[in-house]
Amino acid sequence: MSWLTRVRERLPFGAKRETPDNLWVKCPRCQEMVFVKEYEANLNVCLKCDHHGRIGTDKRFSQLLDEGYELLPSPNVTEDPLRFKDTRRYTERIRTARASNPHPDAFSSAFGAIDGRKAVVGVQDFHFMGGSMGMSVGDSFIAAAQRAIDENCGFICVTAAGGARMQEGILSLMQMPRATVMVRRLREAGLPYIVVLTDPTTGGVTASYAMLGDIHVAEPGALIGFAGQRVIQETIREQLPEGFQRAEYLHKHGMVDMVVRRHDLRDTLAQLLDYLSPAKAA
Structure with missing residues (x-):
């Protein structure tokens, strides 16, 4: 001892x-x-x-919306329409994602107010299969935009995605034109569509509704782009500049309207809704 x-x-x-x-x-x-x-x-x-770290859907809602907001129902879509399987079945991947997430898919929306201004807020959660865009995400986006039209208020979309969901193939890519049509309907109704780009926003989401806003707001340091930096470098055979595809670089080059810290985001969105929302009838 x-x-x-x-x-x-x-x-x-x-x-x-x-x-x-x-x-x-x-x-x-x-x-x-x-x-x-x-x-x-x-x-x-x-x-x-x-x-600025990545945050989930519920934290985002609580940070942006006034208390008492209404969580909109998730759409019912056909799961695993292609019976896709790689190293695991697609249905197993969905079950795993849902087990660690309070929402049934990557996109959730809520109707409420931001500092007293009516708004519908849609949030894409990167923690759910990389925020990938499938049929459920497309239907959720469309339902949220339609609710904004019904309520005659602005629609704010907070994006975070790795792109289209490969397990749904062409059906995931079809969500790009579907979302584009809804953005056009918002515009025809004279309602503001504001996009908040968070880290990361890439792929087919960037190629569709993430870059169709009336105003594009980005969080500091957010990665925003379509293809990855390595793919672009190998294609053009040139070294890309420092900070390429980051929020500050895109703001400097005119692709993003403003870069706003998370602490100021709620007040900024309230001001934008004031500027862009339809005037109230006297």
């Missing part, structure tokens, strides 16, 4: 306390460890480098 063991037996040491393993979060940009409570109180923005 070692001397350390003998000392431990004689001294009144208490039982080892269990320490929660979720007290800290590592910032993916600066690699600093940030206290979770402080991180969440700061709207999931790093206190050291101001990196």
